[in-house]
Amino acid sequence: MNKLFRLILIFMSVLIVIIFNINGSANQLDLDDRIDRFITTQMKTHHIPGLAVAITHNNQVLHIKGYSTANNDRPVTAQTQFLIASLSKSFTAIAVMQLVEAGQINLDSLVQTYLPEFTLADPTFAQRPLGGIAAKITIRHLLNQVSGLSDVGFSELQVSQAKTISERVTSLNRASPVALPGAQFNYFNPNYEVLARVVEVVSQQPFSAYLQTHIFTPLQMSRTLNATTSADAFQGATNMVQGHLMAFGLPFAYPEMSGYLSGSSGIVSTAEDMANYLIFQTNSGQFKETKLLSESSVALMHTPPKTIGSSYGMGWVKGSENGEPVIEHSGVLSTFSTYVGLLPKEKYGISLLCNIYASPLIPMAFPQIKTGLIQLLKDGQPAAGGFSITLWGIAIALLMFIGVMLAIRSLLYLPQWKQAIRRTPLWRVWLGIGCTFLPGFFLLVLPWLLALVWDRFFGYVLLFRSMPDLMLWLSVCAVLGVVNGIARLILLARSNGSEYST
Structure with missing residues (x-):
């Protein structure tokens, strides 16, 4: 009887160990699967080409x-x-x-x-x-x-x-x-x-x-x-x-x-x-x-x-x-x-x-x-949603398109601007010309501005690598702004200053 009891006890112990191992393996497989799904989704959402975990x-x-x-x-x-x-x-x-x-x-x-x-x-x-x-x-x-x-x-x-x-x-x-x-x-x-x-x-x-x-x-x-x-x-x-x-x-x-x-x-x-x-x-x-x-x-x-x-x-x-x-x-x-x-x-x-x-x-x-x-x-569920990098790309593309269109429109408006400033106070004329150079000035001081804010210095090469879309947008707007400002300065210089309102 004692021998039978010991055999039953051993059998039950082995059975419990097997069950726990199966459950542990199932949990591990479940965790692996959840991590796989999460990482794959994140890579797709944010367009990450390669990742190792x-x-x-x-x-x-x-x-x-x-x-x-x-x-x-x-x-x-x-x-x-x-x-x-x-x-x-x-x-x-x-x-x-x-x-x-x-x-x-x-x-x-x-x-x-x-x-x-x-x-x-x-x-x-x-x-x-x-x-x-x-x-x-x-x-x-x-x-x-x-x-x-x-x-x-x-x-x-x-x-x-x-x-x-x-x-x-x-x-x-x-x-x-x-x-x-x-x-x-x-x-x-x-x-x-x-x-x-x-x-x-x-x-x-x-x-x-x-x-x-x-x-x-x-x-x-x-x-x-x-x-x-x-x-x-x-x-x-x-x-x-x-x-x-x-x-x-x-x-x-x-x-x-x-x-x-x-x-x-x-x-x-x-x-x-x-x-x-x-x-x-x-x-x-x-x-x-x-x-x-x-x-x-x-x-x-x-x-x-x-x-x-x-x-x-x-x-x-x-x-x-x-x-x-x-x-x-x-x-x-x-x-x-x-x-x-x-x-x-x-x-x-x-x-x-x-x-x-x-x-x-x-x-x-x-x-x-x-x-x-x-x-x-921790057996939780990752938060869903978040700002997609695709939306970011679309937003930057739209900003660039709007900025370029406004700059081109301003260049095309130069003949009308020449006529309009005759009725404009001279200080406002100079203020408007100065504003056209602002994107260029911002681009010029950007590395030093970031250094003051973040205590880290990022040169232009690294800035263009880290955010080529934003830097391209800023550069195009800066170039068009400088062209616009120079054109307005030339028009102003060719005109008789006495014709402008003070």
Whole structure:
């Protein structure tokens, strides 16, 4: 009887395990299916040509897949390589923290302790205190993006592009600080490019070699590499996706912009490799049996400094989603857009790699995709709707058509204008002529205006890449406006001033 009872108990236990496994598999299949449907819909709505997703939970991969639309030459897979842009900063932070744990770097030591050649246009900000000057830049300042440097004081896009990490550090001798170190947050790519050089000098290894040996290989990121320039990235990658721009809501393939990347934006990776990276981040610095960093170091990277009102940690931004904390970072290059997000309470990780960059997608598409995936992971339903990128394209096309038609109408109206101004006060005539030059003036100062508003400098090349439709509209209106204004000035000069009303 006891033997029969034990057999029944074993049978019931096995049956329960099988049922739970079936239910778990069904739930996983259901989650995969819902993610597939959601991503496919979002790509179609926002005309995203290629996207690779990795989602992890604890030390498991929940979902990993590449998605393509019909206009992609090659299908995107989990093994397709993308430039991950500013997500690279968190890798640089890991390298620094590994050397901190090894006792080779002190976070509060001056940068010049490791790089004596590091100088700025105002050298007192970089040098050791002399004559009571307390201002100094430390390793921690660089990691937290509070060095006092910014695009306003040094636009990396306006200087000749460096080809090595040491050249990048040397080029900063023209950088003018905009604040005292530690006083305010300024997102500045060269902060992390200087850190890459620190890693090189301290470890006595090239930065790319250090990342490969101490991060990529232990995390089994076999298709991940670091490139010094964008040209190096495409040369070193064996399965790089084609990047895209967007005009009037329609994507089109275009080469990536050339430039220096290492330390801030130079890593090439895949969804498959990024899944391992997410597991490392959500498991306190451990991947499988390998411990790359201590739990306290990972927590420090995820934590903004308390001394100022900044949400930036060390290669990570502390945010929230529906009241829940999210540790995240986005990245953009001229033809790539990326995102990583960690849900620390549930230990979920999300990585999104896209082969397109367009300004309208930043507020319209990517936040919606991120929020939708988080809602799916929490058994919710992603919000429907949202402003379609197609409507955006139509709106910009209509604006351009109206603007051009009005400008042409104004040119055709010149004979009538010449007669009308005879009865118009001269100050109003000059005011009207001045208004015709406004689009041209706005176009001329646009990069500096954006720098004042966002503390980031975007040159004309990058502006035309990020929003070619808007820049084309503005350029056409500016040219027609200048032609109109010059024509009116000529007509005014040829006329007798005494004929005009005052």
